[in-house]
Amino acid sequence: MALKALDIFKLTPKKNCKDCGFPTCMAFCMKVASGAVEVSKCPHMSDESLAKLSEATAPLMRGIKIGAENSEYELGAETVLFRHEKTLINRNRYAVAFCECMTNEEIDAKLANIKAVNYVRIGEEMKAEMALIEYFENKEGFLNVVNRVKDSNLDLAYILVCEDAAIAKEAVEILKDKKPVVYGATKENYKEMIEVVKADKLALGVKASSLEELYATVELIQAAGYRELILDVTGENIKDTFTNAVQVRRIALKEQDRTFGYPSIVFANKLSQDNANMEVALSSVFTVKYGSIIVIDDIDYAKALPLFALRQNIYTDPQKPMRVEPKIYPINNPDENSPVIVTVDFALTYFIVSGDVERSKVPVWLAIPDAGGYSVLTAWSAGKFGGSSIANFIKESNVGEMTKNRDLIIPGKVAVLKGDIEDCLPGWNVVIGTEESMEIPKFLREYKAKQDEALANA
Amino acid sequence: MAFKMSVQKYSGKISEVEIGTGEKAIKIGGENTLPFYNFDGVAGNTQKVGIEISDVYPEGWTDSFKEMYKEVADCPVKWAKYVEANTKADFICLKLESADPNGLNKTPEECAQVAKEVAQAVSLPLVIAGCGNHDKDGKLFEKVAQTIDGYNSLFLSATEDNYKAVGAAATMAYSHKVSAESSVDINLAKQLNVLLTQLGVKSENVVMNVGSSAVGYGYEYVASTMDRIRLAAFGQNDKTLQMPIITPVSFESWNVKESIASEEDEPAWGCIEKRGIAMEISTAVSSLVGGSNAVILRHPESIETVKELVSALA
Ligand code: B12
Ligand code: SF4
Numbered sequence: 001m002a003l004k005a006l007d008i009f010k011l012t013p014k015k016n017c018k019d020c021g022f023p024t025c026m027a028f029c030m031k032v033a034s035g036a037v038e039v040s041k042c043p044h045m046s047d048e049s050l051a052k053l054s055e056a057t058a059p060l061m062r063g064i065k066i067g068a069e070n071s072e073y074e075l076g077a078e079t080v081l082f083r084h085e086k087t088l089i090n091r092n093r094y095a096v097a098f099c100e101c102m103t104n105e106e107i108d109a110k111l112a113n114i115k116a117v118n119y120v121r122i123g124e125e126m127k128a129e130m131a132l133i134e135y136f137e138n139k140e141g142f143l144n145v146v147n148r149v150k151d152s153n154l155d156l157a158y159i160l161v162c163e164d165a166a167i168a169k170e171a172v173e174i175l176k177d178k179k180p181v182v183y184g185a186t187k188e189n190y191k192e193m194i195e196v197v198k199a200d201k202l203a204l205g206v207k208a209s210s211l212e213e214l215y216a217t218v219e220l221i222q223a224a225g226y227r228e229l230i231l232d233v234t235g236e237n238i239k240d241t242f243t244n245a246v247q248v249r250r251i252a253l254k255e256q257d258r259t260f261g262y263p264s265i266v267f268a269n270k271l272s273q274d275n276a277n278m279e280v281a282l283s284s285v286f287t288v289k290y291g292s293i294i295v296i297d298d299i300d301y302a303k304a305l306p307l308f309a310l311r312q313n314i315y316t317d318p319q320k321p322m323r324v325e326p327k328i329y330p331i332n333n334p335d336e337n338s339p340v341i342v343t344v345d346f347a348l349t350y351f352i353v354s355g356d357v358e359r360s361k362v363p364v365w366l367a368i369p370d371a372g373g374y375s376v377l378t379a380w381s382a383g384k385f386g387g388s389s390i391a392n393f394i395k396e397s398n399v400g401e402m403t404k405n406r407d408l409i410i411p412g413k414v415a416v417l418k419g420d421i422e423d424c425l426p427g428w429n430v431v432i433g434t435e436e437s438m439e440i441p442k443f444l445r446e447y448k449a450k451q452d453e454a455l456a457n458a
Numbered sequence: 459m460a461f462k463m464s465v466q467k468y469s470g471k472i473s474e475v476e477i478g479t480g481e482k483a484i485k486i487g488g489e490n491t492l493p494f495y496n497f498d499g500v501a502g503n504t505q506k507v508g509i510e511i512s513d514v515y516p517e518g519w520t521d522s523f524k525e526m527y528k529e530v531a532d533c534p535v536k537w538a539k540y541v542e543a544n545t546k547a548d549f550i551c552l553k554l555e556s557a558d559p560n561g562l563n564k565t566p567e568e569c570a571q572v573a574k575e576v577a578q579a580v581s582l583p584l585v586i587a588g589c590g591n592h593d594k595d596g597k598l599f600e601k602v603a604q605t606i607d608g609y610n611s612l613f614l615s616a617t618e619d620n621y622k623a624v625g626a627a628a629t630m631a632y633s634h635k636v637s638a639e640s641s642v643d644i645n646l647a648k649q650l651n652v653l654l655t656q657l658g659v660k661s662e663n664v665v666m667n668v669g670s671s672a673v674g675y676g677y678e679y680v681a682s683t684m685d686r687i688r689l690a691a692f693g694q695n696d697k698t699l700q701m702p703i704i705t706p707v708s709f710e711s712w713n714v715k716e717s718i719a720s721e722e723d724e725p726a727w728g729c730i731e732k733r734g735i736a737m738e739i740s741t742a743v744s745s746l747v748g749g750s751n752a753v754i755l756r757h758p759e760s761i762e763t764v765k766e767l768v769s770a771l772a
Contacts, residue, residue, distance in 0.1 A: 082689070084682040116726065121674070215461035238770035242494055250464045257459065277739055277763040284673075284740040285767070288681065288747050302732040305716040306740035309674025316678050348676065352715075375676060381641075438715040438723075 003056050005033040011049035012042060019043055061252050061261040063090065064228055066203050067157025068179040073129060075230065075292040076263035081253055084318055090263075091315040092287055094307065095130035095159055095295045097269050098149060100141035107145055110298055111152045117304045122322070122351040126308040128299045132183075133171075135162040146171050150178070159183050159205065159265075159293070165192035172196060181205055181230060181293075183265070187217045194226045205265060207232040211244055218259050230293065231260065234267040238282065241271060242289070249290040263292030272297075280306060287311050322347035323373035328399050329354065334363035337455070339447070340399050341409040341433070342390060344371035344379050352437045360441035362448045365403055369393035376411045387420020394425060409433045409447075466491075466498045468692035472700050472751070473662050474503065477549065477612045477635055478583025484548050486665070486751040487702030492688060493747055494771040504772045506752040507742075507761050508585055509547035510708045511537045513572050514555045514562060520718060522731040523756070538576045545758040546765050551585040551614070551706070552576055557598045558589035566601035577606045585637075585754065587614040587706065596620035600627040607632040614706065615639030615667050618650060625654045629663040637704055642669035642679045644686045644699070651698045665702045665751070672711040673741045684748035702751035711738045712756055735760050743767055 008029040015025065020042045022028035031037040039045065039053050063077030073093055080086045096114055098107060118127040131149050135142040142162070149156070158180035162168040168182050183205030185193040190206075197204045206221065206229055208214035214231060221229065233244035245264055252261040266286045272278035280303055283294050287310050296303065316322060326345050331354060341364045343353045350368065357364055369390055371379035379385035394400065394408065406428045410417060412435035421430050434443050474488035489502030513534045516523055523531075530536040538550055552573060556564040577584055586602055588595030599613050600623055612635040616624035621638070628634040638654055640646035647668045655661055668687060671677050684703065691699040711717060717734035719727065727733060738760040742753045746768065755761050 082682070082685045083678070084686055211463075212461045219459075238767070239494075239772075242771055243497060246495065247464055247497070250466075251462075254466075255462075255464050259459065275763070277735065277759060278766065280736045280739050281743045281763050281767045284743045285747050285771075288744050301727040302729065302736045305727070305733060306673050306737045309672075309716070310677065310740055310744060313674060313676070313678040314681060318678070318682060436713065436715070436718075438719055441723075 003033055003053070005029040007056070008032050008039065008053065011045070011053060013044045013046075015044060017044070058258070059261070060256055060258060061249075061263075062227065062229075062258075064203050064230060064263050066179060066181050066230075067130070068177055070155045071129065071157040071178070073157060076261075078249070078253065081250060083314065087317040087319060088315050090292070091311055092291050093129045093157070093293050094283070094299070095132040095293055096128045096299050097132045097134065097295050097297055098145050099134040100136060100138045100145060102141075102145060104144075104148065107148050111149065111154060113299050114154055114156070115152075117299045117301060121308060121312060122348055124312060126304065126312075128296070128304070130157045130159060130293065132159040132161060132295050135160075135164070135167060135171075139167050139170075142167065143171060143174065146174050150175060157181070159295075161205075163189055163193075165189060165196050168193070169196050172200075172202070176200070183207070183230070183232070185217070185221060185229075187213065187220060190217065190221050191224065194221065194224055197228065198226065201228055203228045203230050205230045205232055207234075210235075211247060214244075214248075215259055218262070222259070229262045231262050231264050232267070233264045233291075234270065238271050241266060242285065245286060245290040264290060265293040265295065266291040267295045269295050269297040276303070279303065283307050284310055288314060321373040324350045324368065326368050326370040326393070328397050328402070329366040329368065330363075331357050331366050332361055332363040334365050334403065336402070336404045337451070338363045338365055338403050339405045339407040339409055339431075339451075340365045340367050340394065340403065341444075342367045342369070342394075343411060344368065344374060344376050344385055346371070346373055346375045346379070349375055349437075353440065356437045356440040357444065360444040362444040364409075364444070365399050367394060367397060367399055367408075376413050380414050380417075385414065387417050388424050390417065391421050391424030394428070407431050407447075411435075463497055466495075468499065468695075470692040470695040470697075470700055471500075472502060472691060472702055475635055475662065475665055475702050477585070477610060479608070479610050480581060482581045482583060483610070484583050484752075486704075490692060492692070493749055501772065503751070505746050505750065505768045506548040507546075507765050507768070508549040508551045508752060508754045509541050509545055509758070509761060510551045510553060510587075510706070510754050510756045511541060512553045512555045513569065519756075520712065520730060520734055522734075526758075534572055535575045535579045538580045541758075542580045542582050545761055547582065547755075547758075547761050548765075549583040549585055549752075550576075550580060551587055551754045553587040553589075554598060554602070555589055557591075557594055559591055559594055561589070566598045569598055570601045570605035573602045574605045577609045577611070584609060584611040585614055585704075586611050587709075587754075592617050592619040596623035599624045603627040603632045603634055607634075610634060612637055612665065612704070614704070616650070616654065618646075618653075621650060621654055622657060625657050625659045629659045630657075635663050635665060637665045637667045638701070639667040640669060642671075642676075642683045644683055644690065647683075647687055648696070648698050651701065655698075661697070661701065665704050666699075667704055667706065670705045670707060670710050670741075670745065672714045672717075672737060673744060674716070675710070675714055677741070677744065681744065681748050684745070684750070688749040703749050704752040704754070705742075705745045705750040706754040707738060707742045707745060708754055708756035711741045731757075739763050 163184035268282040372384040471490040472487040491498040615637040
């Protein structure tokens with residue numbers, strides 16, 4: 001909520017003493033309201049006024065830090081409801097659920113899955129970032145899981161699900177350096193739960209049986225002075241959960257009510273009732289709409305590939321196109337016999353294609369002209385990836401001096417460019433590549449085999 | 459402060475479009491809220507899920523489909539009957555792949571005959587998809603629309619290049635519905651709708667295909683295009699964007715590496731069929747939450763899950 005100069009003025013001592021460097025208090029307040037000066041430049045403000053002002057100028061949705069070291073993540077701090085309005089900021093995180101009832105073998109199996117699903121997509125590490133550990137009644141079992149997950153030494157952030165403050169405290173003790181989220185503040189136990197998290201400023205998960213109750217509980221917790229919160233929006237069923245997730249975010253950002261200005265947690269695992277397909281569906285829904293932590297039952301590649309890809313898309317900044325620098329990229333140590341292969345400067349395309357070329361182990365010169373940062377067909381349709389622009393780039397880049405090979409491999413989707421390029425680039429032979437990048441390794445290996453054979457015969 | 463639900467009333471409303479005839483006809487659209495935002499107003503007809511079949515043997519599809527359809531895939535009529543009897547799909551999308559000039563290059567007459575036999579064999583509504591060559595599709599749809607007149611089918615799609623032929627044949631000469639296809643851009647979507655209405659096509663006969671991609675493959679543009687189109691339709695009451703959206707998810711999701719890389723090539727990734735289903739589900743539900751009123755899918759298991767989700771969210 002933008003604060004008006006007059007509102008700020010009411011909080012100043014109205015001395016017009018000029019200590020702030022402005023002629024009057026009002027002049028000072030106008031600058032503060034416009035964001036040009038910090039209110040602390042007036043040395044005469046009362047602490048009470050400062051507190052009020054910092055609250056009024058605080059962001060609508062808090063950013064909450066969870067976890068430690070390599071596994072420290074920020075959640076929330078969003079400013080818009082739709083990514084095209086500006087950008088979404090802190091991507092959601094996926095948590096794999098463990099429970100006190102698990103045997104050591106079961107725990108180890110899930111840990112092995114978390115360890116196995118870890119890969120790089122467009123330059124970013126993809127993995128389940130969190131472990132959620134749930135207590136019901138078996139303290140020993142619960143603490144055993146906590147210890148065992150911790151001892152795995154996987155880089156994880158933790159969520160401890162435990163409404164018993166004394167037991168939660170013991171678990172927090174074990175994970176002290178990991179800054180776990182402590183989940184389970186209700187309208188009944190919130191005072192004791194605050195005691196568990198206060199000293200280390202740990203994030204506290206808040207749960208309630210309805211949105212009304214959640215709202216009232218957050219008010220109680222805030223009144224008790226705690227603001228490191230994560231709100232559980234999971235309802236009785238899928239419909240309620242969707243409604244809650246949208247409402248919490250919208251009440252914070254549109255209605256500008258900071259009571260709901262916190263990240264959320266969604267238990268997709270519980271709502272999907274052991275149906276792995278439904279878990280993928282729900283996790284996707286809440287990746288698009290307002291989940292900050294999404295809890296899943298387990299992780300495997302079938303789940304991870306779509307979810308992490310979707311998340312990566314939704315959280316890219318629409319104001320910054322993802323481009324790579326147009327130039328010649330040597331891959332797999334090319335030499336004077338290696339062919340030239342061409343693609344576009346759209347980061348997504350570059351990472352996919354260069355990854356597949358690397359996998360082929362065939363040395364090539366990867367030529368990337370300025371294609372406006374677009375995908376192959378987009379760039380071609382927009383007139384930024386045509387015969388003459390590709391040919392000019394090949395000439396200007398002097399790649400012809402790095403290799404004697406005169407084969408130029410182009411994406412299969414723009415096979416129509418063959419004639420144009422050859423017209424503009426005498427002496428070169430355009431080879432039409434595959435439509436999909438995943439077929440590149442096979443294609444290049446076959447290309448290389450043929451080339452080697454020809455060289456041997458020559 | 460007391461808790462209060464946040465309610466957003468909009469003046470704009472999406473038109474309602476019926477496809478098919480008889481008991482199994484479906485209606486899409488009719489809402490004046492973002493998808494599943496029942497707290498804001500009228501959520502309209504539930505989102506519908508269709509199944510993709512082809513008039514040629516699906517050589518390029520992954521093996522699990524060839525196994526699943528081994529008795530029927532060489533005959534579109536048998537195939538259509540099979541999916542009607544054995545899947546939960548609300549409609550069938552028959553892709554007339556054989557028309558492709560770079561493939562079998564069948565004539566519009568030959569394709570129309572197939573479409574007619576399929577239409578006669580099933581009672582589910584039909585969506586007729588072309589081969590993707592805009593020129594050929596224009597000629598193809600003119601003929602097919604005539605041959606299956608009366609079945610109230612949806613033609614996928616009219617594009618900037620062929621909207622005159624497709625729009626006029628499907629909705630003016632014969633009584634079908636047409637889908638207006640644009641490339642992930644609110645202004646292009648708007649422009650094509652305007653062109654179609656100027657031609658004389660009634661807006662209640664139009665649905666939009668505003669572009670699609672698999673998650674991870676430029677999907678962010680699809681998501682934001684849908685958000686913007688829906689917010690303009692509701693908030694600014696922009697009549698030129700108040701058509702239901704149909705998204706052929708399977709045309710994209712089954713082409714990406716995650717869905718087709720073999721288990722030998724990607725041993726860590728596990729079962730190829732599961733991967734394809736998960737990519738399809740994720741792309742489909744993202745589109746539905748974004749604003750699609752109907753999606754076209756390929757795998758019966760995806761269809762089941764997506765339908766279950768839709769009925770839970772409705
Ligand atoms: C996102 C998107 C956009 C985004 C741009 C995103 C970007 N930075 O490129 C926006 C919204 C801006 C856009 C705009 C346009 N778009 Co666009 N867009 C798409 C969309 C949905 C996804 C593209 C994508 O990201 N693909 C993923 C990347 C990785 O694919 P790729 O670059 O092709 O790479 C693959 C292969 O080509 C191969 N490969 C790549 N390089 C190489 C090299 C070799 C040697 C080999 C062997 C293989 C290989 O590997 C990759 C993976 O397999 C597609 C539809 C779709 N689902 O594909 C339409 C699409 C590409 N767009 C299209 C069009 C027409 C346009 C516009 C011209 C529309 C207009 N009239 O304004 C504009 C052009 C931009 C402008 N205004 O100047 C059309 C192209 C039609 C055609 N067949 O030619 C498409 C196909 C949509 C459609 N069906 O109509 N678009
Ligand atoms: S320092 Fe404070 S009290 Fe003095 S003029 Fe500035 S705002 Fe007013």
